[in-house]
Amino acid sequence: MKIILISLDTLRASRLSGYGYKKPTSPHLDRIAGQGVLFERAYAADIPTEVAHTGIFSGKIGLTTGIVSHGSELTHLPKSTAWLPTMLRSAGFTTSAVDNLYQLKEWFARGYRYYMNSVGGNRWIDGRTVNDLAMPWIEQHKDESFFLFLHYWDAHTPYLPPQSYIPDFYETDRDPYDPANKSMERAYNHPAYPFFKHHHYDLVGPVTDSGYFDSLYDAEIRYLDDRLQDLDDHLKKLGIQDDTLLILFGDHGESLTEHDIYWDHCGLYEPTVHVPLIMRWPGRIPAGRRVSGLVQQVDLLPTILEAVRNESPSGIDRSRLGDPDGLDGKSLWPAIQGETDGTHGTVYLSECAWQAARGIRTADYKFIRTYDSGPFNRPPRELYDLAADPAETVNLADLQPELVDRFERQLDGWVERKLNGREDPMNRQLKEAGLPFRRRIEQILASAGMTWEDWCREPQRERFDMAVQTLNTYRQH
Template identity: 45%
Template sequence: MNILFIAIDTLAAGHMSCYGYRRKTSPNLDRFANESILFLNAFASDIPTQPAYTTMFTGLRGIRHTIVSHDGRNVLDPAIPVLQEILRSNGYLTCAVDNLVDMKPWFIRGYSQYFNPGGLQFATAQRINSIAIPWLEQNYRNKFFLFLHYWDPHTPYIPHEKYNYYTGKKNDPGNKSLERFKKQMVYPFFARWFEDLGDVTDAEYIVALYDGEISYVDEKLQEIFDIIEKLDILDDTLIIITSDHGESMTEHEIYFDHHGLYETTTHIPLIIKPQGRFKPRKIKEMVQHIDLMPTILELAGIKMHSKLDGRSLVPLLKGEGKGCKEVYMNECLYQAKIAIRTEDWKFIIAIDKGVHPEAPDRELYNLKDDPEEKINLFEKERDVVDNLELKLLRWRAAQLGNKPDPVRVEAGLGLPALAWVDRALKSMNLRREDWIAKQKYI
């Protein structure tokens, strides 16, 4: 069995047409999903990029592998095995077209071949395919694991002209939808992604750019599907498509980024096509990044000797078994927060509000009645709050044992994004306090 693992960075499930989005952004992925198994409720428990991919490739939560932020002080313990090492030791030719190694060195572990397309967040899907397709043509007779990492939906949003979804007036002076964004503490850092857009006033214009990026990468993924079929290896190839996290457009005062433990960022796509021996279906059960590694290993017939946090999704692929009852989440870049999500509720605790000092200390959302998480019920549903808070804190304590909580440690040393903001302000000859006062930030 071959394994093709495709990660589309910053791809929000809520902006894909196969997940019910208003625009037909992903027609090729839609067709692929119809022939595969589509998980409707897959979640990233550790965000953003570095924690998420570390979780995917170790099968461990961030609270255990300790990578909970970018520019963090922790490194991945070399004693923790990663998926690629296990596959390679079991006879797989392991290859990546990826540049995560530019972030942290452990992302290159276990690969027989590693092709860095350069450009970190700027490597296009065309560039990825220009390496991946010839590699497949040369190596398809081997038992392989190929990891392809596409960056296109990540900022800056620069889609191909053919994917222009915007029909409004992007610089209407009467449109105030970006005003609060430009007054936020974090804006001097984010401004680098948006200055080239000119005097845009309509947030919907930027949303349309993001959607265009999704359509572009969707088009390029069809080239990968085509070469797999041309080489006649589709029936012997496990294909997994997912993302590290989603993207918030304007929700919760988070503009065009992926922080905040809200559905816009934590709800991820997950499509699995296992060797044609499972019937296509949609699965409503909750699953997580940590479940990918044990699933791949079971389908490959490889036993894992160390304990993983995730569990194999093979029973769900067969139409049996159940998903997880709770998803435990954390972030520690722009703000430090921990959360618990059940099918009905999400409860969030702010440890350090970071770039959002106006944010509430505690948040509770009824996901059945309020899927967009607009109404904070913390004050009204105290019994639910008490139950979820106790469960969340007890769970974290059990996971940690006598070890310090990496989220609290990183937050105590200073959130990395605050340093980024300070550097951006310094280039403007400003301090953070000056910027906040100047913008009358609230």
């Protein structure tokens, strides 16, 4: 038995044709979905990357593990926490990863016999790099039962696809640098601009057309799709495709200007928390199955454990998998087999990076409560009727106060039950360290002789750019 778990970082569900998108971003992902199961409403309960992956490998949400913030020095995951790669290795699987999350937190390397760090000279990792490390390893271990985790970053900023991929998504007669186009002004004058200038805008160039960034994102997805086809072709060539449980998921999505978020993944809105989830296992998973109910990422761990127990692969001691208690995830197998529709009637959402907020996603509604809005202007409470308003453009909080109050009580009760007397890790983060991404902006501003308070009062992009240019010139001399 082979298990390949693939994280497609920053991949938004609604940008794939299997989820209704009209542009050709994902032909091979669509083929994989047609050979297996696609979960139409899969959610990242905790965002962004650090907290999402911690939940996936532990089967527990952030309030259970205490990991609710991304990039914070306050967070630590006890080694006593059950961890999927460790469990599988204990049972006899050869475990491996092509990943760079170890750069973020040490616990992401736990349980692997082989850990191939994909980090390079910059933080943008080409899917070819992942394949170049993964494919030879797969060939060397194709006769073993193995668990392989692959982490592709192509859809993450900065969007730098090969030039040949862009014309399929951006008209050749359009000029992305047309000075008459002012659609980038809101992004360039946003309080988060200093961060994105360094990590994104300067790497792409002086773009004036916001639609060009959207097109680059699509081109990145198509490039990623081709790399996934290369990987899948390799499995077929080695004769192990049918013996491989293949799981592909987005750790979070991406906002493309919605809700004042410019090519980033924050906010508990659908573009960021609604993620793709696709599974294929020929002969075990029915082809062409679509699950329409709510599921979440922490469901993956119990799903994988159940698959191993049911398959009874040779050389694997299932008794050594253990039976981790306190899991928040539920096995997806009843939904895969058509016995149920989804795993959860309600998904609770959380973030603490650019801003701090929690929310509730039901079949019909989204409720969001913001604790700290960071560089954004957010009302304290938001309510959206997703059936009537899927883009979440009309906040009903003032129009339906009784429903909002009911959701807020539900959220408070859930938090209280999960904490069971423990300190709320989000409160501790905000009290002792603040928002991690705000700290990053403060450091960038300080290097240019500015303060966060002054910047938020009136962002002065031209002054900031001039200060950065002066500093760079000074350093060169």
